Structure formats: C-alpha cells, structure tokens
Amino acid sequence: MVTTSKPEYKVIGTRPVRPDGVDKVTGRAQYGADIKQQGALAGRVLRSPHAHANLKKIDASKALALDGVKAVVTARDIVGPDGDLSKLPDPAANILAGTKVLYRGHAVAAVAAINDHVAQEALKLIEVEYEVLPAVLDVREAMRPDAPILHEALRTRAPTGPSEGPSNVVAQTVSAFGDIEAGFAECDVIVEREFSTKMVHQGYIEPQAATAHWNSDDQLTIWTCTQGSFPARESVSQILGHPISKIKVIPTEIGGGFGGKISVYLEPVAALLSRATGKPVSMRMDRTDVFEGTGPTPGTNIRIKLGATKDGKLRAAYGDMAYENGAYPGSAAMYATMVVTAAYQIEHVKFDGFDVVVNKPRTQDYRAPSAPAAAFAMEQLIDEIADQLKIDPLKFRLMNSAAEGSRGPMGMPFKRIGHEECVEAALNSPHYNTPLEGPNRGRGVASGFWFNVGLRSSVNVSVQPDGTVNLNEGNTDIGGTRASLAMQLAETLGITFEDVKATVVDTDSVGVNDVTAGSRVTFASGMAVHEAGKNLIAALKERLAPTWQTTPDEVQFEAGVFKNADGSKTMTFKEAAVATVGRGVGLTVSGSVNAGFLAGGGFAHHIVDVEVDPDTGKTTILRYTAIQDAGTAVHPAYVEGQMQGGAVQGIGWALNEEYYYDDTGRMANSSFLDYRIPTSLDVPMIETIIVEVPNPLHPFGVRGVGEPGIVPPLAAIANAVARATGVRQTQLPMSPRRILETTRGIA
Amino acid sequence: MQALEYVAPASLDEAVAALAKHGATARVLAGGTDVIIQAREGRRQVGVMVDIKGIKEATSFSFGSDGSLTVGAAAPCARLYGDAEVQKRFPALVDSASLIGGIQIQSRASLGGNLCNSSPAADSIPTLIALGGVCNIIGPSGKRDVPVEDFCTAPGQNVLQAGELLVSITFPAPAANSGAAFERFIPRNEMDIAVVNAAASVALSADGSKFESARIAVGAVAPTPLYVKAAGDALAGKPVSEATIDAAAAAASDAAKPITDMRGSAAQRKHLAGVLTKHVINTAIARAKGA
Amino acid sequence: MTGRTYVSARINGEQRDFLVEPRQSLLETLRDELGMTGAKEGCNNGNCGACNVIVNGSLVNACCVLGVECNGAEIVTIEGVADGETLHPLQTSFLENAALQCGICTPGFIVAAKALLDKEPDADEARIRHWLAGNLCRCTGYDKIVRAVLDAADDMRRAPAKA
C-alpha cells in the first residue's frame, strides 16, 4: 500500500468479515431467483428472432389454450386497448416491443403459467407476424446516409443543430480545448491510428430475475436483484403509469451487475402478468436471454491522432469516437470524449463523439462505461510515442501526468488526484523492476481514469437499547458495501464494527437512494452514513447535556467519547446510548446527501507480462499487477477484490470476449460456452498495490474503487502483445485467430 | 423442456426393447451432458430418455487377455482417466477424457456419448480413430461392429439405425514400441469446444529410428472427425525425422476442409490442423520411446 | 404434462422422498421441489458451476442431471457443507479471505473445492485452478478464491477430520 498521509483510523483500513457473509457461504442468502411466493406463477418472455422488423400481429390464442397457461401480455397491456403503440416511450418499448423490433432478443410478449416448463412450451405457441427489415450492425455503417433507419423520429443532436431527416446518429458531441491545429504544428512526433472494439457483456453470473405481486388494492410489490431499488421503482412507475407511492421494491441479494442491472427488464412485465392473473409472478432469464435481451456495453470505432514534442511533452490530440448505443439512444460517446485524455495534461484537444443506434441490444453501462475502449486507443498511442522518443513508457506518462489543478475531463481543474502516485508506484513495483526474459514475451503498461459519481444517498440509523446501532441502507450490496458502510459508521461513532448491524432495506423503509453504480456507494452512501453519525452524536449531546447540567454545545465528542467542558464527566458512545436509549427513549436518525454529480476521480495503472505462442496465436498472461488510488481504502480486501475483478474482466475483454454476430444479426455465441469469460486457469494471481491519496471531497478521503480497474487492461495487454510480437493490435478481441491474422497473415 | 418419460433398463435386451417400443422419440441417456441440454434447448426432440447407466456392459471397462481394452459406452470419463492401467497403456485416451469439459462434466460424460453425439469437434473421436477403436453395436437385429472412423456420417449423425445402441468400444492392444497422443487447441485453457483437435498413434521400429505404421485423425475441420490416412502413410516406413513429420502435418492440413464460425476461421483451422498434428506425432513418438 | 416419478435419495445425510417430473433437472428438483435454493442457476447448460453438488461422491453440475436419475443416490449440497452451526473450514476461509463479492458463485465454488480437498488434501495452486476451471466467477478474478482454498486446505491438514 502506498499512502500519502491520512489520519489514524480505528475501523477504517481493517478487514472484518462482512455481515452477510455467513448466509452467502452456506447457501442461505436469497438472490433474485430464490424468492418463492406462495401460489406464484412462472413467467417467460418471447423474444424476436429478427434483428429488425415491423411487428404486424401477435396471436396468443393457441398459447392461452394450453393447459396451465394463465395469461399472455404484450405492449398492448401497457398502452391499453385504445393506446397508440407507436408512441410507446423507449424504456417501455425496450421491455415489450410496440410496433417494431429493433434487435434479435427484443421482447415481444410474455406468458404466465403454472410452471416454468409450461410457460416455455407456451412461448412456442404464440404466433407473431413480422415484416423483416434490413438490419445494420456496424457503428460506422449505421452512420452512413443510406443505412437502414431504426427510428424514423430520431434527429441527430449536433452543435450545429438537429439533423434535417431521420438518422441513426443520436448525437454528435464535441469536447475541445485549445487550438489543435496550432498544437499539432508544435509537435515533432505524431501518431495516428484507427481502433475498433466489439460489444461485450458484463457477464454477471446471476441472470436477471424478478417477482411481482399486484394486489387487488393496486399495491404493487416487486422483489428483484437490481442495482437500484429506487431507480427500479421509478422506471416501473413510468413504464406502467402506476404511482410510486403504490410500488414497493424489495431488493434481494444480487449476483453481480457491473452496470448491467440498473435498467429494468422483467420487473414491469412480471407486474403486468400479476395484474392479469391476480397471482404473484416470478420471472427469470436464461443465459441466452441475458446475452440477447439485456444491455451489453457498446462496440466502438475510434480514430485518434496524438502529438508530442521531441522533449516528450504531449501537445495535441484529436479523436473521432463512434460508439454503438444499441437499439435506443444513449450517451457513451459523450463520456468517452471527456475521459479519453483525463490522465494527461494536453493543452490542445478536440474529440468528436458519435452516439449511434444499431440493431443490437440497447447498451448499458459496464464499469467505467466508454472508458476502456477509449483507453485501448489512447494508451497504445501514448506507448508508441514513448517508444519513438525512446522514453520509458512509465516515465513518459509521469512527464505528462494530470495533477491537482490541471484541466479535468469537463474543463474544471482537478482537485487532488492520484495518477502520478499510481505511475510512481508502478515504477517502484517489484513487477516493473523484475526484467522479463524469454522469446515471444512482452510487458505492457497502461493508465485509466474514471469519474466518481455522487448523487443521492439516504440511510437510517437507530440506536438499540444495548448501545449497538442498526444501519438501514437503501443501496443493494454487490460486493461488501454493507461492511464498508458499517465501518464508516463505526469510525464516525467511535464504536467497533461488530456494534453496527447493517441491513439493506426496501424502498418503503429509507429515504431515496440512487443506483449502486458509478463507484458511488462506499463514497456517497458513506457520506450519508457520516452525516447520520454526526446527527446521532448531536442528538446524544442534546440528551446528555441536561443530565450533565450543561448545554449541548458544551458537550464534546472525540474518539468515541463524550465529555463535558472540563472533562469531569465522560461517557463512551455506547455508555451514552445505553443510558439515554436503554434506560430512556428510542432514537433514530437519518443521513441524506446529494453528493453532486462529479465527486473526484479515480486512477488506476496496470502492468502485464504476456507470452504469445507464434504457432497458435494464443496469449498467456504471465504476470499481472494492478495499482489503484482508492483515496482511503475502507476495507482493503474489498478494494483489492475490485481491482482484481476489474483486471480479469479486462483480460477477458482484451483476449476473447465479443458479441459474435452472424449475417442475420444473430449473436452466434450467446452462452458461457462460446462467450469466453476467463476461468481460474486463464489468469495468474493478480498482484495489487493500493495507493491512498485521500479524496478532498469525502470526510474519510474515500474514492470510488469499482470502476477504474477495468480501464487499463485492454491497452496494457495490447501494449504487451505489441512488444511480444512486434505488431500493434488495433482490434479487439486479440483472439488467437486475430493474432494469427495480424502476425502471420493467416486469414 | 417438453415433457419426457424416463426408463432405466437393467440389461441390454431391455434397453433394445425399450428403444424399439418408443421408436424415434427415444434417446439413449448416458452422462446426459449433451442430450439433457439439447432437449432443454429444443435442439433435439426427445420423448423418452433410456438411461443405460444401469447396464453393466455399458458402464464397465476391462482388458482382454490379448491386451485389448473394451470400454463401456457410458463409463464416465473420470473413471477412465482415474484408472492406473488405462493411464499406463492408453495415455491418449486419458488425454481426451481429461479434456472433455471440466471436472463436473467428466464425472458424467462418456466416450460413447461423445461418439454418438457425433460432433465434428468431439474431443474423444480423433483418439478413438487413431487407436483403431471398433464400435460394438447392438440392435433389434443383433450385434454388429463398426470401425470408429466409419461411425460418424454428418454433424450430429452416425451409422446407428433406429433401435440400435452402442454398447462399448474395443481398442486393440497397442503394438510394440508404439505411442499415441491427443491434443486440442482452444482459446481459453479449459471449457471450450475445440477449434481444432488431433490425435496420432505411431508404432516405431525397435531402435526407434523408423515409423512402422501410424494413424492420424483431426477434428473440427470437416463435417465429421477425419481419419487422415494420407498423414499416416506419410510416416509409415519413413525415418523419424522432422521432414517426415512435417510431411504428415502437411497432409493433415491438406485434408482439412474447415469452415469459419465463432470458434475460428477456416484459415486458422487449416493452419492449426498442421500445428497440432505435428505436436501429437512428437508426443506419440516420445511415449513410444517410453519418455 | 406427464406424470411424476417417485424418487428417494439421501440429501445431506437425510433420507428424502419426493416426486419429480422426468424433465426436471436435479437443480430444479432441489430448488423448486425441495426448497433448497443454495445451488444456483447461472447458465443451465453446464458452463458455470454455480449449481454444483456432489452425487455419490462425484462433483456434478445439477443442471446437467435429471432428478429422476437420483433414485438411491447420496447427494451433498451447499446446505450440507457446514456441520450444523459449525462452518466448514472452506466456508470460514472464504469469509476470512474475502473470497466472495456478490456471492452468487460461492456455493458452487465451495462445493467444488470440498470435492477436491476430500480427495486431494494436498492440492496446490495449479491443481486448484485446474479443478475449479468449471466454476465461473465474474467478480473476484479468482485470486482470493484460490487463496481461500489453499488456506482451507492448510487448516484441514492441521486439524484433520474434526467433523
């Protein structure tokens, strides 16, 4: 661990066992598909076999005639008998298509039946009439004027105003500073390349699952493995036109998400089926549904030109970044233009971003959305320039590193950040200082950046008669945030981790919380927890003051101990709690924050050694080190876990993962057999170095750690492969097939 | 999954009767690692599962007095590769059996299932061919034997007639100074379907300088696993040298008529057919020499 | 719909008698008929290991076995790995090593690792990685899982067969 300076913490920085741990190692924990409601029916979704088609007619009469089938719903059940299906808003049309299907796997109808087998048999009996349209799958092709149009009503948002006619380009966004022509004129070395990456999936192991019960009093209860119970409630409300006050979302344990479980898919459909049948309805996806019917992350085509002076100063960068949004508009390219140069000080930059719809699933975030593909391009060019200038790639990055006060991704200056510290840690690491020997081997490095988002968090804290506290939070816990929040509360209150009991509660039981995403929970909910802790301390001061014959503002609280002004009276938090609650009256406080949109940034830096088999083109990861600025590592083991998990996801993305489409727009590899996420045999131990440069925007200096770790791997591995083979890799995945093609022309 | 019936005959006669009774909708169930999933995903219509794991002849394996080996069609891979005698005398079978799926699959998956599923990429079939395996088939009209290389006819199809089942596979005793090996190429290190696979069995002269005979098979490069006679012929009677081995590898690559799909390109497969053939010949030679 | 078949098996040491449809996998049988939801469905086609259970001493994917095949079988599931309230050394080690993040893969990994250590108490890192290659985890990058299994093996060797 590399730490600049931080206060002495008692609980923060330790590695306690998480509160939900025992249930998870014994199989007792309840995930999305484990919810069993009495009398529940099973629901399944019928999906489009075509990538692009007009939906002419759906006839469910044969399905409804099958023994055990209770209901079939379509988008008609959303808009009502007289509603206009063509006006269905995007979020609704994505979960049940209205007049058009826009990708293979697009939901068109759903069945509720007495069990899952009957529901699946019934799907085969639903007759759907499609008018098949030409599909467009490639982002650059979709931008062409003659491309098949997905949305007749879509007009490009551009700096010059909206496009005249319909287009697949959702928006052209520009991120520009300085004068790039002047900038390039100053450069002695200029490199320029085009890169492309394929659509990839988050690959969480738990498929989406949801249960809904629409009661006869119109109260709707939903159990779901979502990344955000409040956003899910909001979406269901909007899609179904049902008021929030009548919806309760009960989050189950969640088996991974990485951004893919923010949007709702099954929840509103299960609700419709429950309304139609009067019974609870449980729905789950199978793995093919997950690949074809949820939100992977965009494929891209990125052209970047980068220039530096001969003394190693980056001066100008230009880029044209096209990102697939999938079937409905998104904003990945806009983010990409902001983050692509975040790690460096480059005076003159201009990046054009193009968000483009194509006939593929509506894309969603996947850890640091848009940044890994941008870094795959940028960090390779950085390496090429360093090579040309014969400067060590790490030292070159250090020479140009962003730092406190330099221009941040949206133009505002960075507050204190830790990129330099990460690169220095890499320079000093055991890994970088061990020479790599042997044929066909190469070492690569790369940096990565991602924002921290803040947004809204609320928690409730109630004091128990024995002086312990219960912490109720509203963010689902994907990777140990119950523990990291309990630790921050314990630290605030000066009590032990064991004295805090953290529970994730439903949307009726706590104030509003935004998603578990954007690396925000430990950060922003941590601020809410800190706020609640401060409120609790103030409340106890109020209660202690009269008994100590003083005023609340005379009561001090330090290191877990209340004292009066002269120090003659002292009480630990626990003693005070027992005295005023155990023998007094109950006490509950809340903490609510809106931590703003941007909340500081996080940097990561990775080093990787590879060996590439010249006969088979297969790349083996020999050694891997992940370095990351966590601000303050609340639970270092979980920080390491995030870094290691991100690195291995990145390894998969770099080497093998891709949505492989056939000519008809069908994903040919929609199973874990052929969508090749890394196994334990494909990766070595992932060494970690946690850097701690406290975040000035957080009371404990915390930075979000969930996302930056997936940004460097694609580029780091590409840089390593380039050194091992002498050939630059501009396309992902760098599969054995691609390596044989590019290194030996076997194509 | 569509509704099923399940029967578990206790003898071969009962199994043949069950298959006859249920006709075209009946499928043999061995380890189920193909057929259960195919039925669930609607890739095979199955009305009745005829579980043959209660039949001794289909689940045991034994060595004959002449050193031959007969493996029950439904014996799980894990039992086969865990057997010390099999490891010693038929290491190529161990190569294949220990590569099919992960440990969880190997607990159930059988050679018979792998063969009868008749995938062009099946990881045991090249080995079964290289070792000169013979299929022992039983059916309504009695027993018959078919060499493994003649068994598969198209992807997912084979010579089994309605009502027939594969009882076991018999491998002749390995010749003196012989060795065999199997290898596959996959993008990950486990859990993938072969991009290409290959097996070789070679018999050397007593001094190890010359190939007496050889059998070579490659998979995932044609609609069925290929027995490449030309590759074996390129070795037989020739000195053990890099040039001869290269010639055999070239013959295997020539015989390959692959397609491009999500698992690999045609060019990549053709290339790998040569690379892997070379590898397996070298390993087989090393084994023949007792290394 | 076809009829249901009577099956009798020992599950986690207890005799259980139940009815299943022949098309129901062992995974569905456990989860839907017997209320044991510890084994998870991650893929339903043998590729993720989340559904791992031990049948007659062999590690299998419960999604690739039919419930009707289990008549007379001896089955161990994640629910039977702990000895009453006493966690198995693997369970303790997973907790102490922070070897789970979301935890959906954890039951499968623990059952698979138990099947390994029961047979090969001295398994090293390479062997553990090989054995666990049929279990996918998307959160941890495997590092802490492999360490947890190594640590548990160490503990079990030091305090053999307490259970």
Ligand SMILES: Cc1cc2nc3c(=O)[nH]c(=O)nc-3n(C[C@H](O)[C@H](O)[C@H](O)COP(=O)(O)OP(=O)(O)OC[C@H]3O[C@@H](n4cnc5c(N)ncnc54)[C@H](O)[C@@H]3O)c2cc1C
């Ligand atoms: C996750 C996973 C990974 C896999 N990895 C691999 C791999 O790496 N390499 C590979 O080659 N395969 C792989 N497979 C496929 C499968 O495991 C193998 O083909 C296996 O050998 C099949 O054997 P089985 O006993 O399970 O067959 P089953 O599924 O029981 O049967 C397969 C087919 O053969 C028929 N059949 C079986 N036995 C007989 C018989 N005696 N007579 C007549 N017909 C019969 C069945 O009716 C069925 O059609 C994998 C499967 C899964 C699920």
Ligand code: FES
């Ligand atoms: S659910 Fe059985 S292996 Fe994935």
Ligand code: FES
């Ligand atoms: S901990 Fe989430 S998949 Fe393993």
